[in-house]
Amino acid sequence: MTLRHLPLHDGWTLGADGPVPLGLPTGGVPATVPGCVHTDLLAAGLIDDPYLDDNETRLGWIGRTDWTYHTVFDWTDDGHDHADLCFDGLDTVATVLLNGTELGRTANQHRSYRFAVRPLLVEGANTIDVRFTAPYTYAEELRERLGDRPGAYTEPYPFIRKMACNFGWDWGPTLVTSGIWRPVAVQSWTGPRIASVKLLADLADDGVPRLSVTLDVDRSGDRSPLRAVVEVAGERAELTVPAGQDGAATTLLVPDAEPWWPHSHGEQPLYEVSVRLGGHAWHGRTGFRSVSLEREAFRIAVNGEPVFVRGVNWIPDDCFPARLTRQRISDRxxxxxxAGVNLIRVWGGGLYESDDFYRLADEKGLLVWQDFPFACAAYPEEQPLYDEVAAEARENVVRLAPHPSLVLWCGNNENLEGHADWGWRKELGDRTWGHGYYHELLPAICAETDPTRPYWPGSPYSGSPDLHPQDPARGTIHIWDVWNRADYRAYADRVPRFVAEFGFQGPPAHATLRRAVSGPLALDAPLLTHHQKAEDGNAKLLRGLGDHLPQPGGSFDDWHWLTQLNQARAVAFGIRHFRSHTPYCMGTVVWQLNDCWPVVSWAAVDGDGRRKPLWYALRAVYADRLLVVRDGALHLVNDADRPWAGTLCLTRHDLDGTVLAEEELSVSTAPRQVARLALPPSVAEPADRTRELLVARLGEVRTVEFYEEDTRLALPPARYGVRITGSEGDASAYRVEVTARTLLRDLALFPDRLDPAAEVDEMLVTLLPGESTVFRVTGAVIEDPEALGIRPVLRCVNDALA
Structure with a gap:
């Protein structure tokens, strides 16, 4: 017989186990499963949207309340010998009851749970109750028993195996959830059952694709030998589970399979795998590639080919992850x-992401660096936490191992640095802080369960516990002094091997702020300030303008434009510098791609999914080919698989467009290399730094470099012509052609100010007098299209300086 799967997602209600500051309906609140308490209360109209205004501050009681989810489902005896109640995810501390009988207790959001229930099921109506203990109650009691631990925040997240950023972060709200956050079902079967399948797909030493399969079975009393069959890409292998044993493994070569590559290096062929045991079948998908890590240089190679990492950090895309659809993850x-990204780092203060996330990364050719869920704190290693960590790690390593996109396991985020530099040692004394996880438990689990991928104890980390974790000559570093204290030109003061975190803040799109904040948008508006979680964040935004851009005064529109632009410039400056040092530097991972709510943050894509100017800057500096002017030289960065050759044109202009000097040089850069060319004297130094600029062009790639900061440039008042036309056959699309009559510095269009659904294809374009560019606006229905051509929708640096 085959396994029977009965989903249990309907008919749930939610009730509070104790007093709450609102009236709950008799019989409970209708509940969505998968979901959580916050989203159920929101759907019932009992709380205001926690993402808007300062509503978050009035919802702290939810995380301090015990809750019960209840449902009744019908069951009919299907003739199977066994039945399990299966939860793919419970958030977090729960007691599960079926027909009043306790099945078990849970304390880990990162695990799944299976309870044998066949003797308890009855014909007809059956009840399930899932009683959630308040996360704060559990974590604070454990903190009291084990002793406090230092960290970046005072919240008790190190004492509960739950998404840490639920407890607030310097970009996220404090919304501490409970709920059945992943699917739930009853599974019935007869005879031996496939309990789990571990797939490891890589390349043998001779380059032939190879698949290792480990099968675990639930025998249910049957002790005879069992025969299973594995099939993939035309290959077939039999696997025998010996009598009295619960598992077996086999390895088969798959010579007809093609290797999987990151998108910047090749194609992404994927292959279906089936494992059959009697009437039961398991289906999965994988791709074949090898991964290696040169530890000192932190150089990741796929199929033997080094990859310059053009990365971004990923945080949970919603504080309530059950709301994330496959389409939303795909869009992000x-x-x-x-934007040219080839690696996503799943950051350690969040989750092991959903199966959809990794499947999509496989399909799109995006490499994944996976942190284990530890971030910015000392984590106790005592029980019950130690066994919970071991169990979650084993389960998730097996779950994620088939994905070719996954190329690195990393023990934690910033905990090694915290122990070394943040004063933890004195506060800790002889208490545990996570060393045993990162240097013993997790590497042992990875070595046993997934030897096909490298393991790295944490980031930043320099390759040995005896070395300072922030040694730029080894391993990974994080650069946060720039955002916190220094001008962004300080990125150029160091040449690291690999930058795993660095970033600069900027506000979200205007439409995102307008939705999130009621009342006037003003720099001193308390509701706007609530959507800035970084310590002294707004002051750092203004300090960061430095001498690059003018201070906005009291103008909100200027503040919004200039701080968004400065964010884009700061990150782009760093990436250009680091990429110009390839292959000594082999990667940058920008903090961060996305947001979980509407907030002023380091993200390139804001909490409503809108692209900030930073996104457009990333697309430019993460392109395969890049021209970088640095230290009196032009660096030709070629991260393509073909040589980059042609005639390089270098032109020194007056700001009015007059050509002052011009040089043409034949150049060639080998694939995946950087060539350095000293600038000819005629273009290296201007006669007047405030009135001149340099244009470098090679083929379709152009860069415009100024010899002085904008605040010292003699930029003219902006003059330009604008021609706005609709798109034939599409009433929601517009073509905005701008022709410069003076030099226009970083021209940008913000159509979301006119229609929140509007998007634009380009941004941050510098035009010389007489040049034109076209912005294409889509998704918009604009009452007055002419508004696309005037402030504050159309901006450039010139008007801010004026």
Whole structure:
């Protein structure tokens, strides 16, 4: 017989186990499963949207309340010998009851749970109750028993195996959830059952694709030998589970399979795998590639080919992850892909992401660096936490191992640095802080369960516990002094091997702020300030303008434009510098791609999914080919698989467009290399730094470099012509052609100010007098299209300086 799967997602209600500051309906609140308490109360109209205004501050009681989810389902005896109640995810501390009988207790959001229930099921109506203990109650009691631990925040997240950023972060709200956050079902079967399948797909030493399969079975009393069959890409292998044993493994070569590559290096062929045991079948999908890590240089190679990492950090895309659809994840990863990103780092303060996330990364050719869920705190290693960590790690390593996109396991985020530099040692004394997880438990689990991928104890980390974790000559570093204290030109003061975190803040799109904040948008508006979680964040935004851009005064529109632009420039400056040092530097991972709510943050894509100017800047500096002017030289960065050759044109202009000097040089850069060319004296130094600029062009790639900061440039008042036309056959699309009559510095269009659904294809374009560019606006229905051509929708640096 085959396994029977009965989903249990309907008919749930939610009730509070104790007093709450609102009236709950008799019989409970209708509940969505998968979901959580916050989203159920929101759907019932009992709380205001926690993402708007300062509503978050009035919802802290939810995380301090015990809750019960209840449902009744009909069951009919299907003739199977066994039945399990299966939860793919419970958030977090729960007691599960079926027909009043306790099945078990849980304390880990990162695990799934299976309870044998066949003797308890009855014909007809059956009840399930899932009683959730308040996360704060559990975590604070454990903190009291084990002793406090230092961290970046005072919240008790190190004492509960739950998404840490639920407890607030410097970009996220404090919304501490409970709920059945992943699917639930009853599974029935007869005879031996496939309990789990571990797939490891890589390349043998001779380059032939190879699949290792480990099968675990639930025998249910049957002790005879069992025969299973594995099939993939035309290959077939038999696997025998010996009598009295619960598992077996086999390895088969798959010579007809093609290797999987990151999108910047090749194609992404994927292959269906089936494992059959009697009447039961397991189906999965994988791709074949090898991964290696050169530890000192932190150089990741796929199929033996080094990859310069053009990365972004990923945080949970919603504080309530059950709301994330496959389409929304796909859209967000497509935004990364379109920006030239080839690696997503799943950050350690969040989750092991959904199966959809990794499947989509496989399909799109995006590499994944996976942090284990530890971030910015000392984590106790005592029980019950130690066994929970071991169980979640084993389960998720097996779950994620088939995905070719996954190329690195990383033990934690910033905990090694915290122990070394943040004063933890004195506060800790002899208490545990996570060393045993990162240097013993997790590497042992990875070595046993997934030897096909490298493991790295944490980031930042320099390759040895004896070395300072922030040694730029080894391993990974994080650069946060720039945002916190220094001008962004300080990125050029160091040449690291690999930058796993760095970033600069900027506000979200205007339409995103307008939706999130009621009342006037003003720099001193308390509701706007509530959507800035970084310590002294707004002051750092203004400090960061430095001498690059003018201070906005009291103008909200100027503040919004200039701080968004400065964010884009700061990150782009860093990436250009780091990429020009390839292959010594082999990667940058920008903090961060996305947001979980509407907030002023480091993200390139804001909490409503809108692309900030930073996104457009990333697309430019993460392109395969890049021209970088640095230290009196032009660096030709060629991260393509073909040589980059042609005639390089270098032109020094007056700001009025007059050509002052011009040089043409034949150049060639080998694939995946950087060529350095000293600038000829005629263009290297201007006669007047405030009135001149340099244009470098090679083929379709152009860069415009100024010899002085904008605040010292003699930029003229902006003059330009604008021609706005509709798109034939599409009433929601517009073509905005801008022709410069003076030099226009970083021209940008913000159509979301006119229609929140509007998007624009380009931004941050510098035009010389006489040049034109076209912005294409889509998704918009604009009452007055002429508004696309005037402030504050159309902006450039010139008007801010004026």
């Amino acid at each position: 990863l497509d935004q990364a892909l379109a």
